[in-house]
Amino acid sequence: MMLRIRAHLRYGGDFELKVDHEWPLEGVTGLFGRSGCGKTTLLRLIAGLERIRGAAVSFGDQQWQQGSKFVPLHRRRIGLVFQEHSLLPHLSVEDNLLYGYRRTPALLRRLHPPEVSAMLGIEDLFGRRIDQLSGGQRQRVSLGRALLISPQLLLLDEPMAALDTQTRREIMPFLGHMAAESGVPIIMVSHSPDEIERLADRIVFLQDGLIQRIETLHESLARPDSPLFDDAGAVSVLEGFLGEAGEDGVRPFGPSEARLWVPEAEQASGSRPTRILIRARDVSLSLVDPHHISIQNHLPVTIERIDPPTDSRCVVACRTADGQLVLAEVTSRAVSQLGLEAGKSLYMLIKSVALLE
Amino acid sequence: MPLFAKPGRLLLPLTLMLLTTALHAGDPVRIAAASDLRYALDDIVNLYREVHPDTAIEVIYGSSGKMTTQIINGAPYDIFFSADIAFPQQLKEKGLTTTEPAVYAIGRIVIWSNTLNAAKLTLEDLTSDAITRVAIAQPAHAPYGLRAKEAMQAAGVWDAVQSKLVFGENIAHAAQMAESGAAQVGIIALSLARFPELARHDHYLIDNALHNPLTQGYVVTRRGGNMPEALAFAGFMATDKVHDIMIRYGFVMPE
Amino acid sequence: MYTFGPAEWQAIDVTLRLCLYTTIILLLLATPLAWWLAKGRSRGRDVVQAIVSLPLVLPPTVLGFYLLVAMGPRGILGKTLEDLGFHHLAFSFEGILIASILYSMPFAVQPLTEAFSHLGRRPVEVASSLGAGAIDRFGTVIFPLTRSGFVVAATLTFAHTMGEFGVILMLGGSIPGETRVLSVLIYDHAEAMNYEAAHSLSLMLLIFAFVTLLVVYSFTRRFQVVRL
Numbered sequence: 001m002m003l004r005i006r007a008h009l010r011y012g013g014d015f016e017l018k019v020d021h022e023w024p025l026e027g028v029t030g031l032f033g034r035s036g037c038g039k040t041t042l043l044r045l046i047a048g049l050e051r052i053r054g055a056a057v058s059f060g061d062q063q064w065q066q067g068s069k070f071v072p073l074h075r076r077r078i079g080l081v082f083q084e085h086s087l088l089p090h091l092s093v094e095d096n097l098l099y100g101y102r103r104t105p106a107l108l109r110r111l112h113p114p115e116v117s118a119m120l121g122i123e124d125l126f127g128r129r130i131d132q133l134s135g136g137q138r139q140r141v142s143l144g145r146a147l148l149i150s151p152q153l154l155l156l157d158e159p160m161a162a163l164d165t166q167t168r169r170e171i172m173p174f175l176g177h178m179a180a181e182s183g184v185p186i187i188m189v190s191h192s193p194d195e196i197e198r199l200a201d202r203i204v205f206l207q208d209g210l211i212q213r214i215e216t217l218h219e220s221l222a223r224p225d226s227p228l229f230d231d232a233g234a235v236s237v238l239e240g241f242l243g244e245a246g247e248d249g250v251r252p253f254g255p256s257e258a259r260l261w262v263p264e265a266e267q268a269s270g271s272r273p274t275r276i277l278i279r280a281r282d283v284s285l286s287l288v289d290p291h292h293i294s295i296q297n298h299l300p301v302t303i304e305r306i307d308p309p310t311d312s313r314c315v316v317a318c319r320t321a322d323g324q325l326v327l328a329e330v331t332s333r334a335v336s337q338l339g340l341e342a343g344k345s346l347y348m349l350i351k352s353v354a355l356l357e
Numbered sequence: 358m359p360l361f362a363k364p365g366r367l368l369l370p371l372t373l374m375l376l377t378t379a380l381h382a383g384d385p386v387r388i389a390a391a392s393d394l395r396y397a398l399d400d401i402v403n404l405y406r407e408v409h410p411d412t413a414i415e416v417i418y419g420s421s422g423k424m425t426t427q428i429i430n431g432a433p434y435d436i437f438f439s440a441d442i443a444f445p446q447q448l449k450e451k452g453l454t455t456t457e458p459a460v461y462a463i464g465r466i467v468i469w470s471n472t473l474n475a476a477k478l479t480l481e482d483l484t485s486d487a488i489t490r491v492a493i494a495q496p497a498h499a500p501y502g503l504r505a506k507e508a509m510q511a512a513g514v515w516d517a518v519q520s521k522l523v524f525g526e527n528i529a530h531a532a533q534m535a536e537s538g539a540a541q542v543g544i545i546a547l548s549l550a551r552f553p554e555l556a557r558h559d560h561y562l563i564d565n566a567l568h569n570p571l572t573q574g575y576v577v578t579r580r581g582g583n584m585p586e587a588l589a590f591a592g593f594m595a596t597d598k599v600h601d602i603m604i605r606y607g608f609v610m611p612e
Numbered sequence: 613m614y615t616f617g618p619a620e621w622q623a624i625d626v627t628l629r630l631c632l633y634t635t636i637i638l639l640l641l642a643t644p645l646a647w648w649l650a651k652g653r654s655r656g657r658d659v660v661q662a663i664v665s666l667p668l669v670l671p672p673t674v675l676g677f678y679l680l681v682a683m684g685p686r687g688i689l690g691k692t693l694e695d696l697g698f699h700h701l702a703f704s705f706e707g708i709l710i711a712s713i714l715y716s717m718p719f720a721v722q723p724l725t726e727a728f729s730h731l732g733r734r735p736v737e738v739a740s741s742l743g744a745g746a747i748d749r750f751g752t753v754i755f756p757l758t759r760s761g762f763v764v765a766a767t768l769t770f771a772h773t774m775g776e777f778g779v780i781l782m783l784g785g786s787i788p789g790e791t792r793v794l795s796v797l798i799y800d801h802a803e804a805m806n807y808e809a810a811h812s813l814s815l816m817l818l819i820f821a822f823v824t825l826l827v828v829y830s831f832t833r834r835f836q837v838v839r840l
Contacts, residue, residue: 047741080738100743149741418803
């Protein structure tokens with residue numbers, strides 16, 4: 001399903017939004033950029049909450065806005081979740097959840113309360129009042145309410161920005177598998193590289209009202225100048241399946257030829273693919289497979305590329321045995337001492353506790 | 358709030374209500390009357406009702422000038438009893454009347470007080486320092502107010518009294534100001550001073566040579582011309598019984 | 613205690629009808645207007661807000677005078693109506709109804725504008741995204757969340773209409789069963805030195821006004837609690 005947007009908006013003297021792009025919607029699209037870059041305006045344009053003159057928006061073969069034609073939000077079948085909790089305060093949890101479901105024609109209902117509440121872990125909240133919910137529960141109910149209209153598209157506007165770290169960790173897994181399980185494409189606005197890396201499949205980079213680039217997460221992680229790396233440095237994302245925890249609580253991740261050991265997280269094991277983030281500065285390189293060392297993860301890799309040093313640090317891109325790309329950040333002195341160059345095989349060492357998020 | 362639950366149910370009657378402004382069927386005879394008639398005319402109407410119990414009559418009192426303005430602006434009055442026949446004549450010139458303006462009484466003005474013995478007061482006494490407030494009706498639109506002013510001018514006290522004057526909307530209002538004590542003295546209609554509430558106190562009759570006569574005239578309006586009941590009531594005014602009531606209230610009857 | 617006669621009952625009937633119709637019509641008119649004032653972005657809002665609020669500062673006689681001029685048989689409105697075969701509006705119930713609607717406008721518009729601004733745009737956007745059209749949104753989200761604003765607007769409008777005097781006297785005269793409302797009847801009674809009647813009617817209005825304000829204040833207080 002292609003999303004096509006054309007809009008030009010001048011706001012006050014200094015803000016300008018200029019967009020003429022299209023991209024396929026599948027999985028999660030992250031709309032990434034700093035505050036004030038126009039992310040939320042773009043999202044509101046897609047939703048039809050902002051009627052910008054001369055703009056054109058189409059979703060697949062549906063024209064949502066074109067010339068004088070304008071489909072109002074309530075006919076677009078778009079699920080919306082906002083930053084702050086937006087449950088209707090005069091309704092119970094159940095009535096909030098079913099508000100949209102009841103207004104969705106039976107023929108269009110693909111998602112139903114039992115499966116959605118199981119997906120989001122909100123089965124036990126139905127009888128509660130809104131003010132009896134925690135922040136995380138409210139956000140999960142908001143997600144459930146949006147999913148229950150069986151939307152064609154789900155728009156999330158910084159859904160975790162107002163949550164504390166603990167709650168964010170609680171919500172993240174639900175968001176992670178929601179796209180896959182519901183089959184609804186998602187556009188998520190975020191200014192947090194971490195959220196994008198954990199959730200997005202494709203990223204729209206927005207800067208000063210202009211779309212700089214649209215690329216997949218893997219494309220973005222593979223280039224040294226990715227804006228995702230600006231604040232916290234280079235990061236790699238591995239996708240795989242988590243196995244059952246052993247007696248010591250450590251769980252296997254990924255295929256045997258590129259096995260990582262991960263300390264127990266709250267996530268359930270099973271059939272869902274999971275993402276693991278590895279910060280490049282947590283990765284060491286060794287020419288031999290060392291023994292008698294506390295580091296649990298020793299992966300055989302091949303160097304694919306060494307980026308030019310900045311501030312005497314180099315990012316070394318390595319390919320694992322199962323074909324995934326992992327970045328290591330080392331000093332340029334280490335590169336010359338070990339004689340590192342593209343094509344060289346060596347071992348990558350990652351502390352297990354560094355994989356804990 | 359059930360009122361707003363089904364706005365549709367209210368819209369129809371409201372629309373009908375706004376559209377039926379033209380229908381005034383079954384209206385009573387509406388009389389606009391100068392305020393000096395407040396008590397005399399009440400008695401006359403009560404008498405008329407005894408004879409014609411089926412005729413509904415409503416009387417609205419005010420100053421003659423205001424009543425004239427209201428009729429010019431479309432007020433729904435059928436008969437107009439003015440304290441000065443000049444007003445009905447104005448209406449006639451504008452084509453707003455059915456009958457010829459006719460004199461029904463000559464009015465008189467008196468000095469009345471709730472606190473002082475008015476019988477011993479003269480117009481000259483009004484200049485005394487003991488009297489600080491004198492109530493009269495608004496001369497601009499109330500004939501009794503205008504005659505009071507003329508009388509004071511003729512007596513040569515107008516300039517001295519002017520700063521003490523308080524003005525009632527009409528002559529009944531001026532009387533009420535004096536009755537309440539807010540003004541020590543009022544120059545009011547004799548017909549009001551004869552009303553039992555006010556008759557408890559004496560009054561001083563002002564010489565009618567000091568002012569133009571209060572020639573009170575009435576007229577059936579153009580609107581009242583279509584109403585047999587209005588014409589019937591107008592005819593009733595010429596009867597002896599009515600004259601008796603008017604005389605009792607101090608009016609002088611025309612020849 | 614003085615017992616009410618036909619004149620009093622007639623005035624009570626006229627007054628209650630006037631207050632009720634004014635309140636209903638004004639809420640229907642004020643709701644979209646207040647919504648526009650609270651949510652619109654047009655520059656004309658300040659002008660409209662100022663016009664709506666004029667009766668708060670204008671002497672009733674100014675409004676009464678212009679309405680009399682417009683509605684009388686020689687006025688623009690009155691003449692047009694007469695040409696169309698209707699009666700002109702001066703000195704009629706419909707005339708004072710229109711005057712009351714204009715005169716009480718700020719008392720309906722301001723509480724609603726306040727309530728709508730307070731509501732914010734979020735609940736409405738949420739309801740649209742969940743498939744609710746405009747009327748549906750009003751009934752299931754906007755009205756339930758601003759109910760107190762409606763109660764305050766209705767109560768204030770009703771009470772303020774009951775307290776009207778100047779405009780009605782000027783435009784309506786004092787015609788029994790048509791334009792003689794309680795406040796005008798009290799004036800008439802006082803002028804006729806019928807103090808007993810004036811007193812009992814005044815006392816009735818005094819108590820009514822007090823109870824009304826009590827209701828308004830208790831609602832505005834609860835309103836704030838609900839919003840938190």
